[in-house]
Amino acid sequence: MKFHQHKLDNGLTLIGEERETAFSAAMGFFVRTGARDESPELAGVSHFLEHMMFKGTEKRSAMDITFELGAIGAQANAWTSEENTVYYMGVLPEYFDSGLDLLCDMLRPSLDQKEFDTEKNVILEEIALYKDRPTHVLFESAMAEFFTGHTAGNTVLGSSESISALSRDQMLGYFEKRYAPSNMIFVCTGKIDWEKTVAEVDKRCGAWKDYRSERAYPKFNPEKRSKTITKKGLQGAHVCLVAPGPTAADDDRYAAQVLTCMLGDSSGSQAYWEIVDRGLAEVAVMDSDQMDQAGLIYAYSSTDPSRIDDVSARLGKIIRGAADSLEEDAFERARTKIASRLVLQGETSMRRLMAVGSEWSYRQRYSALEDEVQKIGQLTLGDLKACLEKYPLDLATEVKLLPA
Amino acid sequence: MSFLSHQLDNGLTLVAEPMEYSSSASFSIYIPGGAAYDDSSQLGGCSLLVEMLGKGTTSRDSRALSEAFDSLGVSRSRSSGVEAISFSAAMLPQNLAQALSLTAEMILHPGFPKEELQPVRQLALQELRSLEDEPSSKAMVELSGLFYPAPFGNPSMGTLAGVENCTLDDLASLHRKLFTPSGVVIGVAGKFDWDKLKEQVETSFGAWSGETPRLKPGNVAKSYQSKHVQKESNQMQLALAYPSVDYSHENYYTAKVANGVLSGGMSGRLFIEVREKRGLVYRVSSSHSGSLGRAAVISYAGTTPQNARECLDVMYGELSGLQKGVSEDELGRAKADLKSRLVMQSEISSARASSIAHNWWSLGRVKSLDEIKNSIDKVTSEAIVEHSKKFPAEPVSLLTIGPEALELHA
Numbered sequence: 001m002k003f004h005q006h007k008l009d010n011g012l013t014l015i016g017e018e019r020e021t022a023f024s025a026a027m028g029f030f031v032r033t034g035a036r037d038e039s040p041e042l043a044g045v046s047h048f049l050e051h052m053m054f055k056g057t058e059k060r061s062a063m064d065i066t067f068e069l070g071a072i073g074a075q076a077n078a079w080t081s082e083e084n085t086v087y088y089m090g091v092l093p094e095y096f097d098s099g100l101d102l103l104c105d106m107l108r109p110s111l112d113q114k115e116f117d118t119e120k121n122v123i124l125e126e127i128a129l130y131k132d133r134p135t136h137v138l139f140e141s142a143m144a145e146f147f148t149g150h151t152a153g154n155t156v157l158g159s160s161e162s163i164s165a166l167s168r169d170q171m172l173g174y175f176e177k178r179y180a181p182s183n184m185i186f187v188c189t190g191k192i193d194w195e196k197t198v199a200e201v202d203k204r205c206g207a208w209k210d211y212r213s214e215r216a217y218p219k220f221n222p223e224k225r226s227k228t229i230t231k232k233g234l235q236g237a238h239v240c241l242v243a244p245g246p247t248a249a250d251d252d253r254y255a256a257q258v259l260t261c262m263l264g265d266s267s268g269s270q271a272y273w274e275i276v277d278r279g280l281a282e283v284a285v286m287d288s289d290q291m292d293q294a295g296l297i298y299a300y301s302s303t304d305p306s307r308i309d310d311v312s313a314r315l316g317k318i319i320r321g322a323a324d325s326l327e328e329d330a331f332e333r334a335r336t337k338i339a340s341r342l343v344l345q346g347e348t349s350m351r352r353l354m355a356v357g358s359e360w361s362y363r364q365r366y367s368a369l370e371d372e373v374q375k376i377g378q379l380t381l382g383d384l385k386a387c388l389e390k391y392p393l394d395l396a397t398e399v400k401l402l403p404a
Numbered sequence: 405m406s407f408l409s410h411q412l413d414n415g416l417t418l419v420a421e422p423m424e425y426s427s428s429a430s431f432s433i434y435i436p437g438g439a440a441y442d443d444s445s446q447l448g449g450c451s452l453l454v455e456m457l458g459k460g461t462t463s464r465d466s467r468a469l470s471e472a473f474d475s476l477g478v479s480r481s482r483s484s485g486v487e488a489i490s491f492s493a494a495m496l497p498q499n500l501a502q503a504l505s506l507t508a509e510m511i512l513h514p515g516f517p518k519e520e521l522q523p524v525r526q527l528a529l530q531e532l533r534s535l536e537d538e539p540s541s542k543a544m545v546e547l548s549g550l551f552y553p554a555p556f557g558n559p560s561m562g563t564l565a566g567v568e569n570c571t572l573d574d575l576a577s578l579h580r581k582l583f584t585p586s587g588v589v590i591g592v593a594g595k596f597d598w599d600k601l602k603e604q605v606e607t608s609f610g611a612w613s614g615e616t617p618r619l620k621p622g623n624v625a626k627s628y629q630s631k632h633v634q635k636e637s638n639q640m641q642l643a644l645a646y647p648s649v650d651y652s653h654e655n656y657y658t659a660k661v662a663n664g665v666l667s668g669g670m671s672g673r674l675f676i677e678v679r680e681k682r683g684l685v686y687r688v689s690s691s692h693s694g695s696l697g698r699a700a701v702i703s704y705a706g707t708t709p710q711n712a713r714e715c716l717d718v719m720y721g722e723l724s725g726l727q728k729g730v731s732e733d734e735l736g737r738a739k740a741d742l743k744s745r746l747v748m749q750s751e752i753s754s755a756r757a758s759s760i761a762h763n764w765w766s767l768g769r770v771k772s773l774d775e776i777k778n779s780i781d782k783v784t785s786e787a788i789v790e791h792s793k794k795f796p797a798e799p800v801s802l803l804t805i806g807p808e809a810l811e812l813h814a
Contacts, residue, residue, distance in 0.1 A: 021425040024748050054670070062680065070671030070737035073744030092744050121683030121711075128638040128708050129686050134537050233636050236534040268470045277466065279523025282530050304530050333474040340477030344428050344494050347752050 003366045004194045008202055010210040011182030015366065016197060017356050019349070022190035025096050026353040028088030029107055030185050030361045032292075033178040035082045035154035037215055044158015045166060045174045047080040048123050052171065053087060054078075055115040057105045062115055065106060072098050075350070082143070082152055083215075083292050084361065090350045093191040097200065104204035107179070116168045123163050130157060134238055134401055135302070137231060142240040142298070142399040145227050150220045152294045181205065183213035187357040190349025217293050225397040230404035237308040237403065238301070241315060243396040245297035246387065248290040248362035254375050255387035256288040256297060261334040262326060262384075263318055264299055268333065270318050270325065275301065281311045292362065297393060305403055312398065319393040323385055331381050339373045407760065407770045410602050414612055415586040418605045419764045421593045421756055429594035430494040430754040431504065432761040433511070436618045437489040437582040439558035446569045448528060448562015450582070451484040453575045455524045458482065460515040469510065478503045484560055486548075487619060487695070488765065489582070494754040497595040501604045508608035514579060521572050528567045535561065540687075540706060542633070543641035543805050547702065550631050551645040551801040555619075556698055584614030591761025594753030621650075621697020628799035632809035640712045640806030642705045642719070648692060648795050650699035651766045655791055657779040662788045663692035663701060664738030665730050666722060671737050673722045678705060684715040690723070696766055701797075709807050716810060723797035730785040739780050746776060 004016040034046050055062040069076050069089070076089035076099075087106065091099040130136040140155055147153025158166075186201055222244045246252040264271040264286020275284035281303035288297045299319065303311045318325070345351045346369045359367050409419045442449045460466040473480060476499040482491045491511065493503050535542050549557045590609075592601060628646075648659045667674050667690040678688045690703035703723060707715040749755040750773055763770045804810045 023751050024744075063676075066671045066676065066680065067733065067737065070669050071733070071740060073737075073740030073742075074669070075744060075748065076670065090744075090748055092747055095744075118681070118683040122679055122686055125639070125684070125706070125708060125711070126686035129706050131638040132539055235536040236530070268474045273467065276527070277523065279526035282527050282534065302534065304533065329471075333471060336477040337474055337479075340496055341479060343496060344479060344754075347426070347428065348748065349751075350748070 001368060003368070005366070006198045008181065008206050010206060010208055011180070012205055012208065013185045013360070014198055014201055015185060015187050015356065015360050016192055016194050017189045017352055017366070018192050018194060019190055022349050024090055024349045025093050025188060025190040025192050026088060026090045026349040027096070027100060027103060027186070027188040028086055028353055028357060029103065030187060030357040031085040031179060032083065032183050032215070032361060033213070034080055034084050035156045036151040037083070037178060038154060038174070041162065042166070042170060042174060043155060043162035044123070045171055046085055047156050047158065048119070048163060048166065049171055049175060050078045050080045050085050050087070051119050051123065052111055052116065053106050053109050055119060056110045056112050057108055058110055059105055065102065068098070068102055074099050080156055082154060082156060086357065088350070088353060096192065100197065100200055101204065104201060108208070109175070111168055111172055111175070113168050116171070120163060120166070123157070124160055127157050127160055127163065134231065134234060134236065137229070138238045138240050138399060138401040141227070141229050141401070142242050142397070145225055145399050146222070146242040146296065146397045147220070148223070148225065150218050150294070151216060152291055178213050180211050180213045181208045182210050185357065185360055187353055187360065189352040189356055215292070220294060222395055222397070224395055226399070228400045228402060230402050232404045234401070234403040236302050237305040238401040239308060239312045239315070240399050241299040241319065241396040243297050243319070243391065243393045245288045245295040245391050246290055247293055247295040249293070250290070250295065252387045252390060253288070253290050253295070254379055255383040256391070257338060258331065258334050258376065258379055259322070259384045259387060260286040260288050260297060261338055262330050263322060265334070265337065271299070271315065274314050274318060275311055280307055280314070284311065284315065290362070297391065308400060308402065312400070319396060322393055323388045326381055326384055328381060331384070335376050335379065339376050342369060342373050342376070407772070408598050409764070410605070412585065412606060412610055414610070415615070416588045416590065416609055416612065417764060418590045418592070418602065419760050419770060420591070420596065420598065420601060421760050422596065422598070423594050423753055423756065426594040426753050427497070428494055428753045429497040429500040429592065429596050430757040431492065431500070431590060431592045432758040433491040433507065434589045434761050434765045435489045435583060436487070436587045436616055438485045438487050439560045439562070440487050440555040440619055441582060442555070442558055442562065442566070444555070445566065446574060447558055447566030449566065449570050449574060449578050450489060451560055451562055452524060452528055452567060452570050453578050454482050454484040454489055455528065456516060456520065456575055457510050457514050459520040459524065460517050461509045462513045462515050463509070465515070465517065466520065469506070472506055473503070476502055486556060486558065486560060492754065492758060500596055501600065504604055505608045511583060512612055516572055516576050518572060525567060525570070528562065529564060532561055532564055532567065539635065539637055539639070539641045539805050540704070543643045543704065543803055546631065546633060546805070547643040547645055547801065547803040550629055550803055551700065552698055582616055584616045585609060585612040586615040587618045589761045589764045591757045591764065593756035593760060628801050630802040630812060633805040635805050635807070637806055638708065639706045640709055640804060640810070642707065642712065642716055642810070643803045644703045644720070644723070644800050645700050646795065646797050646800045648699045648701050650696050651694035652696060655787070656694060658783050658787045658791045659699070659795070660692055660742060661735065661738045661780060661783040662726060662791055663690060664742055665726065665734050665788065666690045668738045668741035673725070674703070674719060677722055678715060678718050682714070682718065684711045684718065688719065712806070712810055713814060716812070717814070720797065720812065726792040727789060727796065730788050732785065735783070735785050735788070739783070742780050743777055746773060
């Protein structure tokens with residue numbers, strides 16, 4: 001494994017993790033923009049814009065892009081979150097250059113009005129799809145409630161109203177503010193030719209004009225809040241608890257990862273034995289998510305409406321008792337699990353792309369798989385307790401989704 | 405790439421693929437069983453049985469078993485499908501032997517602790533109820549029941565009544581009946597020592613005995629039906645099924661490429677016509693299921709009620725339109741997509757383990773990547789047209805879920 005990096009004159013950073021024995025390669029642009037960078041009238045524009053990247057450039061129509069991606073068998077897609085927008089593709093090595101040419105071109109979209117109007121309907125369908133999914137409804141509401149007064153809780157999809165009202169010019173305005181070369185990175189992994197990649201990206205993206213893309217960081221004072229929302233015709237009941245956790249810049253994130261594995265991994269954790277194994281809920285899990293100057297540790301469970309209070313109380317008990325419940329054996333098992341998962345996830349160029357890209361986006365550094373495994377190996381139970389002291393889980397905001 | 409295989413005296417087959425650069429090892433165990441083997445009054449029995457197997461062995465309780473796996477960092481899953489029950493695991497290579505031995509203990513010597521049945525049943529019932537909250541999953545379950553004749557249309561999760569009906573004795577006798585080595589296939593891929601692996605499998609599974617006749621592959625529906633499930637939802641679910649050729653058929657890859665023309669990557673016809681040009685959906689796709697004796701093309705779309713009519717018409721037009729011809733560009737794209745997926749999957753040990761086990765399970769041999777690539781390359785547009793005429797999209801089974809019913813033709 002070999003790491004490379006290079007910065008173009010306009011501020012675009014290129015990084016690569018080369019693995020000569022890989023059968024495939026992956027590449028992507030990681031743009032530091034998302035729902036939290038939207039003003040209320042633009043709600044959903046980051047995600048809508050992500051769709052529009054596939055809908056034509058000065059040189060290519062939407063169909064050209066689709067057919068060229070198809071011709072090289074590219075496994076291409078994109079996603080948008082509260083603070084990142086990522087465009088990526090996996091290709092066989094012989095198609096790397098064609099893929100790169102396409103991807104670089106796509107990132108300067110023409111935002112054709114007719115395509116914009118058609119794609120708006122696709123977004124409205126996507127919003128309707130997620131409205132039918134209880135977990136999505138719950139998580140969106142829980143994030144908004146937890147981040148009350150802070151933009152990190154903004155909805156990624158936006159609403160039918162905000163999307164319907166959005167104009168092509170508003171989207172262009174957003175693009176011109178957020179897609180500066182210094183606000184994104186180009187990442188590639190697997191079977192790559194680094195020198196050539198640098199030259200090719202420079203040729204295509206070197207002339208992109210740079211400017212400053214700013215992100216606002218409103219002050220965030222997490223409060224213990226609770227809320228119940230309802231949905232007609234629902235059979236199950238769902239609960240989500242969200243507490244402040246380590247941020248992306250905070251090294252406590254490793255401790256948080258082991259901690260949530262001990263408390264709420266999908267099997268063999270405290271939540272598993274206390275809730276799932278007893279047949280009280282089909283799912284009871286915990287995890288953490290590190291964001292840009294924000295972070296959260298969350299718990300989620302889905303169960304029968306008749307058991308929601310019991311399950312929620314049990315989750316609360318696990319959270320409150322966390323500091324005194326951590327035992328050496330369980331700690332060892334959790335570390336072993338996480339270390340094995342890291343190795344298994346390193347098997348493909350695509351999975352490495354996401355890990356390497358996210359590491360650089362947030363921390364401007366490279367971390368090899370072995371280094372990550374080592375970080376987990378060096379943790380002590382004391383580190384987990386320190387993490388809990390810094391981020392007391394009982395500050396959790398609770399949101400329930402029940403049948404109307 | 406070379407495959408290794410070894411048959412035990414009791415009929416169990418071990419098939420393995422070494423992966424030179426892999427830093428992991430994975431296995432997949434296929435056992436004849438699943439929803440098609442369920443008693444009609446106890447639908448969901450196999451699914452409950454598989455859950456119970458995780459609840460402890462004759463020498464370890466549920467927690468001890470789980471902790472033994474976790475101490476080795478084994479990522480594992482077990483599931484009960486229509487015609488196969490499978491146990492899969494991925495781990496660091498040095499833990500392969502112990503993981504196999506633990507899995508053998510779980511499969512061969514279940515403890516069936518009495519107190520664990522109630523929670524297992526309770527969760528199964530809950531999962532059945534929450535299926536109602538997941539319209540796209542619900543659509544697939546309903547479509548299978550509509551399209552496949554019994555017992556192949558049985559839902560893997562069972563039914564509320566079927567799950568309620570199963571006693572611990574029923575599950576234990578189901579285990580005795582189905583869990584025999586005769587048709588079992590174990591696929592292993594990644595980093596391993598072949599001689600040691602054979603020895604390990606002999607030690608763990610060699611003493612297993614008995615024989616279970618495998619179900620004869622079923623035939624797909626002779627009668628085609630439509631069904632509507634009424635539901636107040638934001639989107640309608642549209643799901644269609646019609647027959648095709650199975651994995652053992654010489655035209656299997658023609659059917660796969662044909663499906664690629666419809667739904668490969670982002671450049672398939674369904675995606676372009678239904679989503680890209682008309683904006684009628686977020687999700688639209690079709691997949692080719694090659695299960696022996698009951699292969700089918702299954703198509704799906706989720707769309708709001710006001711778009712549903714047009715969506716179904718355009719979709720159906722594309723399914724039947726394959727007969728009219730396929731351009732060379734489309735053919736090239738469908739092939740490129742299939743081959744690129746194939747290569748990318750071949751980097752993941754768990755995907756390889758499951759794929760070679762499935763190959764052996766269906767064909768009694770393993771197709772090499774080169775053989776598959778060759779078969780894909782040989783497919784012509786004429787062959788696709790011919791195949792589409794032989795296996796047309798009409799008659800078709802149509803399943804809809806949502807606020808209003810929809811007929812195939814307006």
